[in-house]
Amino acid sequence: MSDYNFAYLDEQTKRMIRRAILKGLAIPGYQVPFASREMPMPYGWGTGGVQVSAAVMTPDDRFKVIDQGADDTTNAVSIRTFFERTAGVATTTKTSEASVIQTRHRIPEERLSEGQILVYQVPIPEPLQFLEPRESETRKMHSLEEYGLMHVKLYEDISRHGHIATSYDYPVKVEGRYVMDPSPIPKFDNPKLGDMAAIQLFGAGREQRIYALPPYTQVVSLDFEDHPFEASKPDHPCAMCGAENSYLDEVITDDTGGRMFVCSDTDFCEARQAAGNTGTMNGRDAA
C-alpha cells in the first residue's frame, strides 16, 4: 500500500475531482467535466465511480461495492479489493454499515441515511445523446432547457410498444431544471433517487463527467399525462425471502427450464432471511 498515495490517486487529482463534485452538488443534475485519469482497470469496470470514491474516501470510511445488487460479482470484488489495498479502508456488505457505497445498476433497497454517500458508475452520462449525437448541441439544449427531444424518445417508445418500454436509464428531471441520466438502474429504483437522505454522486470515466444529487433533492421521472411513469418490476414475491416490494432478478434454477425470482439486492435478501422471512423456494420453507 505504501507504493500508492492513499486511495491510489495523487492529492492534486483528488482535489480536482472534489472541486467537480462540489460544483455538481451546487448545480444538481448538471454534468461537470473533469480530467479523468487512467485507472489500473478497464473503463467498463467503472473507472468514473472509482475516481469519485477515491476522492471522497477517508481512512475512517467503511466501503461497500454492489454490482447489479450483489457484493460478490467479479467486478464488485475487484473494486472492493482495490480500495482495501490502496486505501486500507474497512469494507462491508451491509448497506446500513457502509459510509461509502459504490454501485452499478442498482440503488440498495434499504433506505440510506444522512452521512452516507452513494457513488454510481455511469457509462453514458448524456441523456440526450441517443437522439442528438452532437455534444455542442446537447450542451446548448441543457443550458437553454430545451428538453422536447427527451419526450420524443418516450413518444417513440409508446408508438412502438404501446407503453413506455424504457426500463433502465429512465430519464429524470432534477429540481425542475436539468434532465439527468440516472445511470442504468432499473426504473423501479427511480423513486428512490428523489428526496434521498444520502449524497448521490455519479462518475463517468470514459466520458469525463461528474454529476450529483445533494440530500433531499427533488427528482421526477419524465412521462406523459396519459402514460404516467410506473416503477415496475416482475410481479412476484422473492422466492428466497418472500419480499413483495424489492427488485427481483430472474434466476434459472435447473436445465429443464425451472426458474425463480429472487431479490437482486443480496444484502437485503440475506438480512430478511436472517430475520426469519422465507419464500417459496427457501430450503427452510420446505423443511
Next chain:
Amino acid sequence: MTPLLSVQGITKFYGHHIGCKDVGFDLYPGEVMGIVGESGSGKSTLLNCMAGHLTPDAGAVVFDTRSDGPKNTVTMSEPERRMLSRTDWAFVHQHARDGLRMGVSAGGNVGERLMAVGERHYCDIRAKATDWLGRVEIDATRVDDRPTTFSGGMQQRLQIARNLVTGPRLVFMDEPTGGLDVSVQARLLDLLRGLVRDMGLSAIIVTHDLAVVRLLADRLMVMKDGHVVEAGLTDQVLDDPQHAYSQLLVSSVLQV
C-alpha cells in the same frame, strides 16, 4: 400596417469574400417573397442570416413578435431566438434529411415541436401528428414508419408537416423542391400553395426555379454576386425584367 419582417442592410462576408451585401426589404403578413439568382449569388447566405443560422456582419432583422412587437432578432438573446425558431418560425431545408430526424418515426418527427413547446399528452400529440400527415398527403398508416422508408417527395412533405404543426407565422424555405423529380415537384408546389393560402402564411422562398416563384411568390428579388439587382411584384419582374441580369435569367429559363 407593421411588417411581419423588416430586413435592413443585411451584409455577410466570408473573410474578404461577399456572401450578401446591404439587402433590405419588408415582408407583410400573408406575403410570400421569392429570392432567385444563379448559384453562388448569396441566396442561402441571406436566408440563413434572416433565420438566425448565421450572424450577419451588419444589418437588422426585425420581426413583429406576438408578445413584444417588433424586435431585432440579430441582437436578441439566443434562448429567445431559438424559441422563435420553434414556435413562430419554420425552416424547410432543401435536403429533407437536414430537417428531419431520420431515426425517429414520422409521428415523432411531427410531434417534436409540440413536445418542445410543452405538450405532454401522448394521444393528443399523436392525433395532431396524424392530422398533419393527412394535410401533406401522407397516409395515416405511415405514422410509425421512419422517414428512411419514404420517397424523396414524401420526406419533403413530412419536413413541411413537422415545421407547420405549431402554426408558425413565417416560413423560410431553401430550394424546397430542389432535387425532386419534376412531377413530384409539381405536387409539392400545389401542396405548398394550398397551405400558404389556407394558413395565411408568410414565407420567404429561395429557389433557382422561376416556375416555383411564379406559382408561389407575390414578390420577387433577383440576386447577383451578393447584391439585389431587381425587386418587384413577381409577374412584373418575370414579364418585364428591367435589369440586364434579370432579363438574362428570365430568357434562359424560357429557353429550357
